[in-house]
Amino acid sequence: MKSVYVMESNGHFKVGVSDNPxxxxxxxxxxxxxxxxxxxxxxxxxxYCVEGYxxxxxxxxxxxxxxxxxEDKSEVLGEVKKAVATFKKGDxxxxxxxxxxxxSPKTGAYIFQEEMIPNEAVKDYFAK
Numbered sequence: 001m002k003s004v005y006v007m008e009s010n011g012h013f014k015v016g017v018s019d020n021p022x023x024x025x026x027x028x029x030x031x032x033x034x035x036x037x038x039x040x041x042x043x044x045x046x047x048y049c050v051e052g053y054x055x056x057x058x059x060x061x062x063x064x065x066x067x068x069x070x071e072d073k074s075e076v077l078g079e080v081k082k083a084v085a086t087f088k089k090g091d092x093x094x095x096x097x098x099x100x101x102x103x104s105p106k107t108g109a110y111i112f113q114e115e116m117i118p119n120e121a122v123k124d125y126f127a128k
């Protein structure tokens with residue numbers, strides 16, 4: 001089981017999963033001394049599900065990889081805590097991670113689109 005964590009560096013937030021978020025902080029601190037661990041969840045059996053949901057939630061603020069530029073720190077922490085509490089209660093089992101290959105309207109290249117959606121919406125998602 002792993003923990004979901006949030007790290008902050010100069011107004012940017014990293015949402016990730018780790019066995020040991022404090023050890024992960026040390027490894028990230030090598031290239032960035034201004035990084036701090038601001039949230040660590042309890043161990044979760046579905047940590048990757050929570051992480052995927054959060055990445056989708058914050059996708060409009062993405063600046064690369066698992067990093068997001070969001071103005072309000074309390075908004076980030078509130079959303080993370082809400083997701084952990086929801087998925088911890090078992091509600092996470094009602095969601096599925098789906099991956100679909102779609103054609104980019106800009107470049108015409110195919111890309112993979114990942115989303116966390118309710119189980120009952122999976123068939124409709126792939127029917128589009």
